[in-house]
Amino acid sequence: MEADDTRRGKAAPSRFGRDPTAARGGENTAAALLLAFTVVAVVWANSPWADSYSEFWSTEVGLRIGDLHAEMSLKHLVNDGLMTFFFFIVGLEVKSQFTIGELTDRARAAVPVVAAIAGLIVPAVVFLAFNPSGDDARAWGVVISTDTAFLVGALAIIGPQCPARLRTFLLTLAVVDDVGALLAIAVFYSDHVRLVPLLIAAVLVAAIAAVRLLPAGQGPAYALLSVALWVALSMGGVHSTLAGVVVALLIPVFTPQRQRVEEAVEVIRAFRQSPNSEYARAATRSLRDSISINERLQTGFGSYVSFFVLPTFALANAGVHLDGETVAAAIRSPLTWGVVAGLVVGKFVGILAATALVRATGLGVLAPGLTLRRVAGGAALSGIGFTISLFIVDLAIDDPAKQDEARVGVLAASVLALAFGWVTFRVTDWLSPPVSVGMTLIREVDPDRDHLRGNPNAPLTLVEYGDFECPFCSRATGAIDEVREYFGPDRLRYVWRHLPQERVHPHALDAARASEAAALQGRFFEMSVRMFEFQDYLEWEHIYRYADGVGVDVARFDEDLHSPRVLHRVQDDAQDAELMDLGSTPTFFVNGRRHEGPWDAASLIRALEAPNQPDG
Known part of the structure; x- marks a missing residue:
């Protein structure tokens, strides 16, 4: 999928640009694996072989070169070494989202950004209400972070109705949440600075910042300097895992550039005509260079972090000895209850209240179709704190008994948050159930947003969800022209919305983005007609020629193609279609109701003239 996207010049920023089905399947599997290793750790720590759990993770490992030597326990190797890769991937994600992803759209990003900030502050305040002073107060950082892997896994398990936009909202929130947690670790949990x-x-x-200027050998340079930075930060008293974040933020990210993609295509064409090792190396290099190193590293390291680093971390840190004494101490402990209340109550209140406030004041907007009730379920699930919460337990608390109490709180809060989220989604789905899914247009026509022909206030409305590479949509254009001519521009408004069928039409999303880039210059329908006319030729070289x-101004068109505004505009329509369970193109809505049956001109005219049709 990614190779094909690259060939077509498609902007595909990390989390939000991958094949949704594959991405969600991988996330769900990773969450299941993380849960399984958590259970194994708890069972192991409470089995007849419990002593072996502590002994194993306390095993010292080291490296000696002459008189120089370094040693650390296996647990510290996991927490300080392997987890650097986790924070590295988080840093890459943050850089990508702020540069080319969801967080570049300020109005859309404002709500989850502010909600995430409130979701960091309010839980800490709630925790400090239970632990206002003493050594336990230093553990406030345990409650500030949401575990993204468990969050998306829980969302998939619960399966609320219409989860698409909520998932995007929560992932955006998770990015900012990660930033806040990393800053907290850097500022408040680094000791003995040298x-x-x-x-x-x-x-x-x-x-490291200058490595991008090297003409070659950037990979080895990044690797060598990153290891040196990890050692320097460790010796300097700053938690060494932050080296992963720093390096990630310095690595460049960009959307595939047209010139580089075309150069790669030329080299591949040469290799196809004359296969040899020289062309093979050149093709590999040109393909690699057409994608930013940020995206390549996310793709290369992401699966190792999800399927090895995080499960190993869970195995090393989740082994709480749940004997009667530990459980009794946890039940009586303000530390445990502070963790539970901070994660379960603080996250929910902070995220939901901030979302309502930002939306009410107009400082930001929720994506079309995303409601406050839907956010409430996501806010409840955000109380699942695990990876960074357990990570901070070791940094903030020295007493092993207190560490166990905090870990009990983290595990209990995660279970309660999952149950709370399930109940919240079930209640909200019951309070606002979908009516005849797919039969009613869920988003009314907005003349300021929709691509519309005819009088914006016309009494009749015909909405089409279509795909520029779909041959049936192309044939339907003639019928639509007849319908528009029959009613005239004052009686009928025709609206086009996107439903790119990428699985069967590989150029559909590219064409949809091209139409939106043309729309920014007032040429949407002109571009649409041209692409329908030549829909068998929708490679980028053709699309630019049509533009x-x-x-249109081709230079501006090229710039707009890669803008989040264009991508979000197409995704909004496609997510509407997902909410209505639309699976084919063209799909028509007549005066707000889904049209069933033939879509020839006569059938559409009869449907539009039928009495008792609700207005769209």
Whole structure:
């Protein structure tokens, strides 16, 4: 999928740009694996072989070179070493989202960003209400972070109605949540700071930033300097895992550039005509260079982090000894209850209240179709704190008994948040059930947003969900022209919305984006007609020619193609279609009701003239 997207020049920012089915399947599997290793850790720590759990993770491992040597336990190797890769992937994700992803759209991003900030602050305040002073107060960081892997897995398990936009909202929120947690670790949980190693680290950071200027050998340079930075931060008293974040934020990210993609195509064409090792190496290099190193690293390391690093971390950290003494101490402990209340109550109240406030004040907007009730279920699930919560337990608390109490709180809060989320979704689905899914247009026509022909206030409305590569949509254009001529522009408004069928039409999404880029210059329908006319030729080289032919500024068109505004516009229509369970194109809505049966001109005219049709 990614190789094909690259060939067509498709902008596909990390989480939100991948094949949704494959991405969700991988996330759900990763969440299931994380849960399984958590259960194994708890069972192991409470089995007759419980002593072996502690002994194993306390095993010292080291490296000696002459008189120099370094040692650490297996648990510290996991927490300080392997988890650096986790924070590296988080940093790549953050950089990608702020540069080319959801967080570049300020109005759309404002709501989850503010909600995430409130979801960091309110849980900490709730925790401090239970632990206002003393050593336990330092553990407030345990409650600030949501576990993204468990969050998306829980959302899939619960299966609320119409989850698409909520999932995007929660993933955007999770990115900001991760940023806040990383800052908290850097500022509040780094001790014994040493100046000289940190100065060396600063020099290494500057060197890493300059690696992008190297004509070759960037990969080895990044690797060598990153290891040196990890050592410098560790010696400087700053938690070494932050090296992963720093390096990730310095790695460049960009959407595939047309020139590089075309150069790759030319090299591949040469290899196809004359296969040899020289062309093979050149083709591999050109394909690699057409995609940003940020995206390549996410693809290369992401699965290892999801399927190895995080399960290993869970196995090393979730082994709470749940004997009677530990459970009794946890039940009486303000630390445990502070963790539970902070995650379950604080996350829910903070995220939901902030979302309502931002929306009410107009500082941000929710995506079309996303309601406050739907956000409530996601806010409840956000109380599932695990990976970073358990990570901070070790940083914030020194007493092993207190650590167990905090871990009990994290595990209990995660279970309660899952149950709370399930109940919230079931109640909200019951309070606002969908009526005849797919039979009613869920989003009314908006003349300021929709692509519309005819009088915006016309009494009759015909909405089409279509695909520029669909031959049936192409044939339907003639019938639509007849219908528009029959009623005239004052009686009928015709609206086009996108439903790209990527599985069967590989160029459909590209064509939809091209139409939206043309629309920003007032040429939507002109571009649409041209692409329907030549729908067997929708490669990028053809699309740019069509754009030039309908009179758009090609340079601006090229820039707009890669803008989040264009991608979100297409995704909004496609997600509407998903909410209505639309699976084929063309699909018509006549005065707000789904049209069933033939869509020839005569049938559409009869449907539009039928009495008692609700207005769209």
